[in-house]
Amino acid sequence: MTVKQIIRMGNPILYRQNQAVTEFNTPALDQLIADMFETMEALDGVGIAAPQIGEALTVTVFGFEKSQRYPNAPPVPKTVLINPVIEPLSEEKNDGWEGCLSIRSDEITLRGLVPRYTKLRYSGYDQQGNFFQREVADFHARLVQHEYDHLQGKLFPFRIEDMRYFGFEAEIAAIRESMDRSNGAGT
Numbered sequence: 001m002t003v004k005q006i007i008r009m010g011n012p013i014l015y016r017q018n019q020a021v022t023e024f025n026t027p028a029l030d031q032l033i034a035d036m037f038e039t040m041e042a043l044d045g046v047g048i049a050a051p052q053i054g055e056a057l058t059v060t061v062f063g064f065e066k067s068q069r070y071p072n073a074p075p076v077p078k079t080v081l082i083n084p085v086i087e088p089l090s091e092e093k094n095d096g097w098e099g100c101l102s103i104r105s106d107e108i109t110l111r112g113l114v115p116r117y118t119k120l121r122y123s124g125y126d127q128q129g130n131f132f133q134r135e136v137a138d139f140h141a142r143l144v145q146h147e148y149d150h151l152q153g154k155l156f157p158f159r160i161e162d163m164r165y166f167g168f169e170a171e172i173a174a175i176r177e178s179m180d181r182s183n184g185a186g187t
């Protein structure tokens with residue numbers, strides 16, 4: 001396993017068309033997934049998509065017990081999700097604060113307030129090629145939508161509706177706190 005360099009916003013690699021995985025249980029796929037977990041965990045991320053380490057495949061991994069970057073988020077099971085499909089289960093959306101491993105450096109983290117569907121069903125394949133589906137809500141649903149977007153060449157700032165709520169984490173901390181108190185947003 002190797003900690004890979006993260007491709008950051010502005011690099012065209014993040015905006016390429018990604019290919020579906022057609023062969024499972026190959027050394028290349030298993031290596032890619034191991035590297036994605038290793039890289040995500042080294043950076044205290046909660047999810048990562050293959051394009052972020054330069055692989056144009058529809059593979060994402062996510063999940064955590066506890067996250068320093070999202071201290072209020074409930075745990076999400078460690079998941080390998082390949083060739084995903086997402087279906088919202090209602091029209092309801094809520095706002096939450098997001099960051100991204102592709103939009104930070106050691107010194108700087110940018111955050112933005114992003115509306116996402118609150119409840120959805122996702123389906124796809126696990127590392128061994130078994131089909132599975134889950135119905136999820138709230139942070140888990142947000143995380144899946146964020147990672148799914150990476151596979152479509154979209155980053156979270158593309159979805160921010162009010163750009164005043166995009167900025168350096170330290171600068172927007174006060175806004176975040178006041179919103180957390182008023183409406184519970186603040187993933």
Ligand code: NI
Nearest residue numbers: 099100101102
């Ligand atoms: Ni991201």
